[in-house]
Amino acid sequence: MVYQSILSKVGNTPLVHMQDAGLEQVKLYAKMEGFNPTGSVKDRSAAYILEKLLRSGTINQDTILIESSSGNFGVALSSYCKSLGLNFWCVVDPNISPENEMIIRRLSDNLIKVTEPDHSGGYLLTRIAVIQRLLRDLPNCYWINQYGNPLNAEAYYNSLGTEICEQLEGIDYVFLGVSSGGTLAGTSRKVKERYPKAQIIAVDMQGSVIFGGIPRKRHIPGIGSSMVPDILKQALYDDVILVDEVATIEHCHRLLTKHYMYTGGSSGSVYAAVRHYFAGRVFPEPPNVVMIFPDRGERYASTIYNEAWCDSIYDQVNKLETV
Ligand SMILES: Cc1ncc(COP(=O)(O)O)c(C=O)c1O
Secondary structure (H helix, E strand, O other), X not given: OOOOOHHHXXXXXXXXXXXXXXXXXXXXXXXXXXXXXXXXXXXXXXXXXXXXXHHOOOOOOOOEEEEEOOOHHHHHHHHHHHHHOOEEEEEEOOOOOXXXXXXXXXXXXXXEEOOOOOOOOOOHHHHHHHHHHHHHHOOOEEEOOOOOOHXXXXXXXXXXXXXXXXXXXXXXXXXXXXXXXXXXXXXXHHHHHHOXXXXXXXXXXXXXXXXXXXXXXXXXXXXXXXXXXXXXXXXXXXXXXXXXXXXXXXXXXXXXXXXXXXXOHHHHHHHHHHHHHHOOOOOOOOOEEEEEEOEEOHHHOOOOOOHHHHHHHHHHHHHHHHO
């Protein structure tokens, strides 16, 4: 099979059966979304949303598409927009990694970096204020809005959800990390439709407010949010597990050394949640447990896989605990 563009190869990512010491009571599977063309689960929503918007005539070659993202969605959108000849402006903040900034700068039409933190100390509200100004000032402008656009959830309902249902005969549990809520909303609806008894477990980071947690500075991108996403209303989940950054780092390292999986932060969070959830539990028949691993480790080389950076996170945690 020869492809005309790497971007046409979205989805059909590998599902890997893992043998994990301490989790012999379940059948454990990892869905490796880092195998998507631009390196993450966000390829699915970027490709799907743009295709739908073009087909419906909502956008065209003259529209300026705007989105606020310092991470995988910005990378995916800038790639797909460029390949489709669409204008894309990306609003980012100083926490963007140098790797993502380089890619988005090269592939988008405009990268706007906010500098002023909002009253919570983060940048989300400042980024949204810039988006609102662009919507006012630019005549033909469309805000993709991953946190509120129903097409984001629809993308995962039609692709990731369908794929895991087809790859496995029976699903008992799905564990997924949450940020915009798109993966959770779409995948949960499809899996519950096919397997109504399946338990969907949402995994969030401590310091995120998505499930009512107390806001706190977070350092690992991709998982968690400082606002409650609108599309979460469409999600069907049975339980929420909050993971901390130390457990996330340790489980990323464990995935690498025990399973040769070089993954991003949220995969470590999901794996930590699974190990915690099933510890000491017994089942008459081992249930099928699916973990969604959203991206690969390369973009975290200077953070999660860098000893000095990890030490600085451990120091901050120790300080918090001794106060
Ligand atoms: C690494 C990573 N994990 C998890 C997620 C969560 O996905 P969603 O935004 O669909 O909730 C994202 C989203 O950007 C991500 O980049």
